[in-house]
Amino acid sequence: MTITQLHYVLAVAEHQNFTKAAQKVFVTQPTLSMQIQKLEDELDVLIFDRSKKPIELTETGKKIVQQARNIVNESDRIKDIVDQQKGFVGGLFRLGVIPTVMPTLLPMFLNTFIKKYPKVRLKIEELHTEAIIEKLQDGHLDAAIAATPLELPNIKEQVLYYEPFVGYIPPGHRLHSQKKIEVDDLDLNDILLLEDGHCFKDGILNLCKATRNANGDRFQLETGSFETMVKLANEGLGMTLLPYLQTIDMKENEQKNLRMFSEPIPAREVSLIFNKSELKMQIIEALRSTIAGVVKGAIAFQNVKIISPLSKK
Known part of the structure; x- marks a missing residue:
């Protein structure tokens, strides 16, 4: 049995x-095919059921794949140890980022990071939290940036920053005249929300602690765009809630419609998350320190209340 054979098994x-x-x-x-056949002969089991289309793992094969993943990760750790000992920060690094963080955070740190660590080849994917967790567990991502806490035993979290929720309330709305808003002021049936799958939507639902009345909807909206929700709010179709970094570069006339919450300000926790195997920690730390350096000046809120992204069924 060789590490190469296990790599082949995982690929199939x-x-x-x-x-x-x-x-x-x-x-x-x-x-x-020959190497996998040799492994199956050595173990005297079938790992794959080749009669199925697409090919499926046998029951024994499922257990072998799980163990193979552990062995391959541990073998990767040897090179990781050597890289850390040499102080080498480089190589391919696969990073997942949730959609509600990607457009605001990435431009803030990416240029700084690639200039400081030119030997790192970043492969960045925009993914929902569910896909990020699956890819981290399967070893297809090295780390990700997501809203936390996720409360997963095999995923570690390093908090990057706390990002307040901000109300976008256009003229004519019942809350527009208020300088600050309270959580109790919110009516979920009056809030434009992102489509399902976005953890920021789940955070808003948890914040409001209420169920949306579908019968009262004048229209149904499925969008992943904050810009779309702001434009609809401007048309008098309700208010919306935005993450703080989304509001920094808004037009001056739209910034007049922003309302902060009274303290403690509801906020989401944004973290760098990675598998408990802790591979490529030197790159993870380089990312953490770079991001922390650029967001420190942008987000300086202290008295916040963290709103969980975990969907409450």
Whole structure:
């Protein structure tokens, strides 16, 4: 049994296809098939059910893949130890970022990071939290930036910043004349929300502690765009809530419609999250320190109340 064979097994388990798996690990399909066959012969079990289309893991194969992932991670740790000992910060690093953080945070730190750490090859994906967790657990991401706490035993979290919720309340709305708003002022049926799948929406639902009355909706909205919700609010279709960084570059005439909450200000916790295996920690720390440095001046709120992104069923 070799580490290479385990890499091949994981590739086939991911792609459920020998040809695609071979392309992923840069070998010919016959070579990959032969190595997996050798492993199955050595173990005297079938890892894959080749009669199924797409290929499926056998019950024993599922357990082997789980252990193979652990072994491959531990083998990667050896190179990681050497890199850390040499002080080397480089190589491919796969980072996931949730959609409600990507457009505001990424421009703040990316240029600084790539200039400071030119040997790191960042591959950045915009993903919802559910997909991020799955990819972290499967080893397809090295780290991610997401709203926390997530309360997962196999995921570690390093808090980057606390980002307040801000009300966007256009003229004519019942709350527009207030200098500050209270959580009790909110009516969920009056708030324009992001589509399902966004943790920021779940945070708002948790903040309001109420259920939306679907029967009272004049229209149904499915959007992942804060800009769309602001434009709809400007048309008199309600108010919305925005993350603080989203409000910094708004037009001057729109900033007049922003309202902060009274303290303690409801806020989301944004963290760098990664697998408990803690691989590539030197790059994770480089990211953390870079982001912390750029957001320190942008977000200086102290008295905040963290609103969980965990969806309450």
